[in-house]
Amino acid sequence: MNAANFVVESDGFQGYVLFDGSVPGLKLLVMARRQVGSTRRVGDGGSFPFAGALHSKSRSSPLLSICLVLVGACLLIGYAYSGPGIFKSIKEVSKVTGDYSCTAEVQRAVSVLKKAYGDGMRKVLHVGPETCSVVSTLLKEDETEAWGVEPYDIEDADSHCKSLVSKGLVRVADIKFPLPYRPKSFSLVIVSDALDYLSPKYLNKTVPELARVASDGVVLFAGLPGQQRAKVAELSKFGRPAKMRSASWWNRFFVQTSLEENEAPSKKFEQAVSKGSYKPACQVFHLKPLH
Numbered sequence: 483m484n485a486a487n488f489v490v491e492s493d494g495f496q497g498y499v500l501f502d503g504s505v506p507g508l509k510l511l512v513m514a515r516r517q518v519g520s521t522r523r524v525g526d527g528g529s530f531p532f533a534g535a536l537h538s539k540s541r542s543s544p545l546l547s548i549c550l551v552l553v554g555a556c557l558l559i560g561y562a563y564s565g566p567g568i569f570k571s572i573k574e575v576s577k578v579t580g581d582y583s584c585t586a587e588v589q590r591a592v593s594v595l596k597k598a599y600g601d602g603m604r605k606v607l608h609v610g611p612e613t614c615s616v617v618s619t620l621l622k623e624d625e626t627e628a629w630g631v632e633p634y635d636i637e638d639a640d641s642h643c644k645s646l647v648s649k650g651l652v653r654v655a656d657i658k659f660p661l662p663y664r665p666k667s668f669s670l671v672i673v674s675d676a677l678d679y680l681s682p683k684y685l686n687k688t689v690p691e692l693a694r695v696a697s698d699g700v701v702l703f704a705g706l707p708g709q710q711r712a713k714v715a716e717l718s719k720f721g722r723p724a725k726m727r728s729a730s731w732w733n734r735f736f737v738q739t740s741l742e743e744n745e746a747p748s749k750k751f752e753q754a755v756s757k758g759s760y761k762p763a764c765q766v767f768h769l770k771p772l773h
Contacts, residue, residue, distance in 0.1 A: 584703035585616060588610075598748075599747050602670045607668040609630070614646050632654045658687070665772075668697065670696060670698050671692050689739060699744045701766065742769065
């Protein structure tokens with residue numbers, strides 16, 4: 483039901499309840515006016531089932547007519563919020579369709595990361611799905627070189643992404659195995675989304691490996707518990723559903739793998755976030771490189 487209007491009548495007055503459900507949310511317009519013609523009840527998009535009961539043979543006051551219209555509006559609101567589909571909020575729909583992406587979050591956070599790491603952004607490696615988009619964003623920054631590792635197949639990549647691959651700026655590699663780089667090859671390593679699809683067995687190897695190839699630090703963007711990401715159609719690509727782990731889980735994991743928080747840039751990052759418009763929608767962890 484996209485749109486409907488209902489008419490409620492009482493002696494001498496006629497009330498209208500207009501409803502528009504074409505967009506998420508609810509739009510209602512309530513009007514009351516003195517009736518000129520007959521007392522026939524009309525519904526452009528349907529009939530109001532209680533109109534007969536509301537009609538009174540005795541003459542009623544204008545206030546009663548308005549009250550009857552408001553009662554009808556309240557009933558319609560109750561139906562709308564108990565009904566399906568179009569009345570879901572945008573946030574609920576996003577959770578169902580899996581629109582959360584920490585890789586997109588990285589692109590929003592570039593300016594904040596530059597404030598936190600300064601010269602540490604001169605040679606950046608990004609690891610995660612859709613890495614071509616992150617590399618393209620980083621290459622637009624002054625005095626920044628960028629490379630990417632795509633953990634999954636990129637057969638459907640666009641021509642720009644394939645161009646980055648042909649130039650050697652982006653490569654496809656299974657991050658369950660050692661990365662094809664020497665120690666401290668990059669000043670900063672940023673990883674997003676990819677770790678949410680790994681089991682603890684592989685995380686024990688992959689995260690220290692990321693810290694091995696960094697000289698200044700590792701920034702880990704991870705999903706928040708409650709977020710949904712991989713749809714059924716994507717499981718063939720990622721291999722398993724995403725596992726959104728809590729901050730306490732990650733902190734225990736860092737201790738177990740002898741990884742330490744990179745406190746200085748972490749504090750600068752938080753200060754920049756508090757003063758700017760960027761608000762993280764993912765968990766962000768700052769780790770020291772392996773010595």
